[in-house]
Amino acid sequence: MKDAVKRIDRAINGLLGIAVIAMLAVMSAVVFAQVVFRLVHASIPWSEELSKYLLIWCTFLGSALGVRKGSLVGLELLFMILPKKAIKPLTAVINLAAAVLLVFLMVIGFRTAAQVWAQTTPILKMSMGLMYASIPVGALFMLINTGISTYLNFCEEDEKE
Numbered sequence: 001m002k003d004a005v006k007r008i009d010r011a012i013n014g015l016l017g018i019a020v021i022a023m024l025a026v027m028s029a030v031v032f033a034q035v036v037f038r039l040v041h042a043s044i045p046w047s048e049e050l051s052k053y054l055l056i057w058c059t060f061l062g063s064a065l066g067v068r069k070g071s072l073v074g075l076e077l078l079f080m081i082l083p084k085k086a087i088k089p090l091t092a093v094i095n096l097a098a099a100v101l102l103v104f105l106m107v108i109g110f111r112t113a114a115q116v117w118a119q120t121t122p123i124l125k126m127s128m129g130l131m132y133a134s135i136p137v138g139a140l141f142m143l144i145n146t147g148i149s150t151y152l153n154f155c156e157e158d159e160k161e
Helices: 001-040 047-069 075-080 084-115 128-132 136-159
Strands: none
Touching: 001 047, 047 084, 047 136, 075 084, 084 128, 084 136, 128 136
């Protein structure tokens, strides 16, 4: 079971990493091109809109990667103060609370994306629902990574005992 979870982990987070890198590369190229065009008194009308929406998607997908790597902001002080026996249950409670919040974000995010799906962006004429979909999609990947992290942490703890 643990090997299957690790394979799923590598597959999902590998794809997320590639997607985030690709989006950041496109965003950087577009913003750089816009700067160059402004130097010659021209502009790319869609550059700001595209870079803004790519940044939004990168934020939510990158947050999912941060959840898996454990690199998001946390209260390390609390874990340093507590006895070792209390850390495992506290981690489970924190991950459960995070999972509840992520499910809430998914539900509200999908509802919101569905409500604005018919609206289009001003310049690119893309669905606004696609932009709002970054919230529930990112929350879904964060939820998956929370589950993977929790499972693998508990497996490692069991192996140490």
